[in-house]
Amino acid sequence: MSEDRRTFLKEAGCAVLGLGCGLPFVRGALAITQHGSEEEAQSSSQWAMVVDLEKCLNDEVRAVSAAACHREHNVPDIPDPDDEIDWIWDEKYQDVFPDQVHEHSPAEMREMPVLVLCNHCTNPPCVRVCPTKATWKRESDGIVMMDQHRCIGCRYCMAACPYGSRSFNWRDPRAFIQRDDNGEMPSDFPTRTKGVVEKCNFCAERLREGKQPACVEAVHAVAGGEGALTFGNLADPDSEVNRILGEKHTISRRVSLGTGPNVFYVV
């Protein structure tokens, strides 16, 4: 009798232990399925941009787009490249599309300037690593937003972003914002402060008023810049971005990473 009781207790103990070990897997599986359904819910609307590489070879087109963006958002102009803040800027083709070039690619193609900005990914790695939810993907329109009130400056998002789309404020940006003749800032958009991360927000504040992003509006005002940048809703089958994506050969950056960039390039 005492032998049976002993065995029973042992077996019961093992069973409880076994169950305990299994629980995290169950929870993990649940989390994965929940995450999946969240992503589906987010696809209701998604802003996207198409960049025409050839039209953006025009130096003026690239310059006005960056200038308009940086004016709109009070982006500081810091000369030290270690500290500089960028929302939209140029990179060499070979650095933007490292998997599209090889050692025999023509040098002029590899060196070609390409406009880059935040890709507002469908599956943004920056959002996943943010410990405070200071950056998140907005469900209503797919913009990867920043809430500067919450950013603690840990820079995890910068490490996670494979495109280098984020900049950190190593110093107070206000001293480097280009003022007008009256010493006033170019825009009422809140500046950032030392110790927070910032990036392109697809001009969420302009979209709210029914306007196009500042860079898109600016390039259309330049001769030869019409159609250099096209902005629209990917979820709308009749949108201009969908028309271009359906007709032309377009690529996006480092597709193999699975981030799902929403900035596309007409090659």
Next chain:
Amino acid sequence: MSDRTKVLIAVVVVLVLAAFPTWQALGAAGEAGRPDLEMPENETQCVEDTEFMTARHMELLNQWRNAVVREGDTEYTSTSGETYTMSLTGTCMDCHNNRETFCQRCHDYADVAPRCWDCHVEPGGGER
């Protein structure tokens, strides 16, 4: 004068001196207190009543902040049914257009240092 009286007088003097911070503060709060705030000239009604705004404007602003930045809402419906655009620099400072003589005076009095203007720009592009 008996010893007893002397001791009593001494005790009273000591007590009065020890309570100096208390009665000094009581006296000062009445006169030196209350900052003189400049109110908007062409508007008498804030988004909520004055008592609420004085005590809880910071909560309202936090609520607006979360609604605008995180939810993308822009309109606030007050308890009186009026709708307002939720914006510190747009709506609040449209009437309270002088930060120094309104926000700052009271914040100095209350000895609080909110960091709104580390980032937010006063209308017209001014800085501080």
